[in-house]
Amino acid sequence: MNRQPAAWLFLAPAAIVLGVFFLLPVIGAFVLSLTDYDLYALADLHNLRFVALNNYWALLHRPLFWAALGHTVYFVAVGVPLSMLVSLCAALLLHSPLARCKPFFRTALFAPVVTTVVAVAVVWRYLFNTKYGLVNYLLGAIGIHPVDWLGDPHWAMPAIMLFAVWKNFGYNMIIMLAGLQAIPSELYEAARMDGASAWRQFRHITLPMLAPTLWMVGILAISGYFQLFAEPYVITEGGPLQSTVSVLYLMYDEGFKWWNLGSASAIAFLLFVIMFVVTELMLQVGRKEVDA
Numbered sequence: 001m002n003r004q005p006a007a008w009l010f011l012a013p014a015a016i017v018l019g020v021f022f023l024l025p026v027i028g029a030f031v032l033s034l035t036d037y038d039l040y041a042l043a044d045l046h047n048l049r050f051v052a053l054n055n056y057w058a059l060l061h062r063p064l065f066w067a068a069l070g071h072t073v074y075f076v077a078v079g080v081p082l083s084m085l086v087s088l089c090a091a092l093l094l095h096s097p098l099a100r101c102k103p104f105f106r107t108a109l110f111a112p113v114v115t116t117v118v119a120v121a122v123v124w125r126y127l128f129n130t131k132y133g134l135v136n137y138l139l140g141a142i143g144i145h146p147v148d149w150l151g152d153p154h155w156a157m158p159a160i161m162l163f164a165v166w167k168n169f170g171y172n173m174i175i176m177l178a179g180l181q182a183i184p185s186e187l188y189e190a191a192r193m194d195g196a197s198a199w200r201q202f203r204h205i206t207l208p209m210l211a212p213t214l215w216m217v218g219i220l221a222i223s224g225y226f227q228l229f230a231e232p233y234v235i236t237e238g239g240p241l242q243s244t245v246s247v248l249y250l251m252y253d254e255g256f257k258w259w260n261l262g263s264a265s266a267i268a269f270l271l272f273v274i275m276f277v278v279t280e281l282m283l284q285v286g287r288k289e290v291d292a
Contacts, residue, residue, distance in 0.1 A: 033265035042259065055266035065267070067242065068250040069274075075161060075246065076225045083165045083221055084214065087172035092206075094173070095180040106177075110170035117167065121234035124163045125150065128235075150236055153243035160231045160244055167231075168224065172217045179213030180206070215286045219279055226275050247271045 033055055035041075041048040059065045090109055094102055112120065127134050128149035136146040149159040183206065191201045207214075229248035232238055238245040238253075245253075247267060255264030 029265045029268060032262050033269055035262045037262040037265075039259035041261075051262070055263050056270065059263065059266055059270060064242065064245070065247075065250060068245045068247045071157060071244060072226060072228055072246045072248075074157065075164075075228050076222055079161045079164055079225050080218065080221045082161070083169050083225075084172060084217060086165055087169045087176055087217070088214075090169065090173045091176035091180055092202075094177055106174070110174060112167050113170045115167075117230040118234050120167065121163065121231060124159075125235050128159050151240050153241050156236050156240060156244050160228075160235055163235065164225070164228070164231050168221075172221060175217050176210065176213060179210050183209045211289070212286075215282070215289075219282050219286075222278060222282070223275060226271065226278075 034050060034052055036049050036051050036055075093099060094105060094109075099105070126132075128136075130136060130146055130148045130151060133149070135149065140146060147155055149155050187205050187209070188201055191205060196204070227248055228246040229252065232244040232246060232249055233252070236244045238249055248271070251264045251267040251271070254260045254267060
């Protein structure tokens with residue numbers, strides 16, 4: 001059998017599934033973003049009008065969109081480095097020869113990743129409760145006044161960020177642990193024979209050898225953190241004073257609360273463009289580092 005037709009034959013089922021359940025919905029959403037498709041159009045398609053780029057233009061002049069984008073960028077800018085730092089520290093501890101019960105701790109630290117977001121978010125909502133939450137109880141034990149974590153616009157996003165880091169760091173930890181295990185042990189043995197300290201081994205061996213893995217984890221983390229939705233939806237419902245409204249949360253409100261599906265589709269594609277640009281910039285910088 002000719003190889004090329006055979007390859008297409010084996011790829012056909014997956015290609016058909018992707019085309020029907022991914023490509024066609026994406027095309028349909030883009031077409032919707034060029035219309036004023038809303039609740040009235042749902043009742044009667046004669047109410048549907050083609051508005052070209054008006055939805056995009058209206059969003060760019062809408063303060064709430066820029067506020068939601070600012071919240072999302074803040075979440076990415078602070079949450080991604082924090083998540084990667086926690087993941088790297090956990091991976092280094094599990095990779096250490098002094099660590100015991102490694103399978104147990106790997107499972108325990110990875111468990112939040114596979115736990116339902118809604119269930120654990122409800123638990124964290126009680127932990128951050130102003131009156132009877134465990135966090136404020138511990139702060140009170142050391143003489144710090146209670147903090148209105150979920151009712152103060154200045155503290156709501158940091159509270160969500162802590163939850164997201166705890167929820168997702170185990171996934172990055174497993175990838176980094178695999179990267180650490182791929183580093184040849186001979187490099188560390190040679191460094192110890194030359195009298196290199198643990199810090200120098202980390203700086204001159206671990207970080208350079210782990211750099212491609214860290215870069216990949218960074219790209220994946222940024223893509224994931226840009227899609228912030230479930231955490232503010234369950235914990236704060238976008239409040240207080242819309243201080244935790246993310247771009248995806250705004251898209252959800254437009255599409256499923258106000259039934260402005262054209263505007264919601266436009267938000268989705270604007271977010272896609274932003275994520276594409278950021279990811280492409282990171283890939284370009286990563287290629288330059290590799291070539292250097």
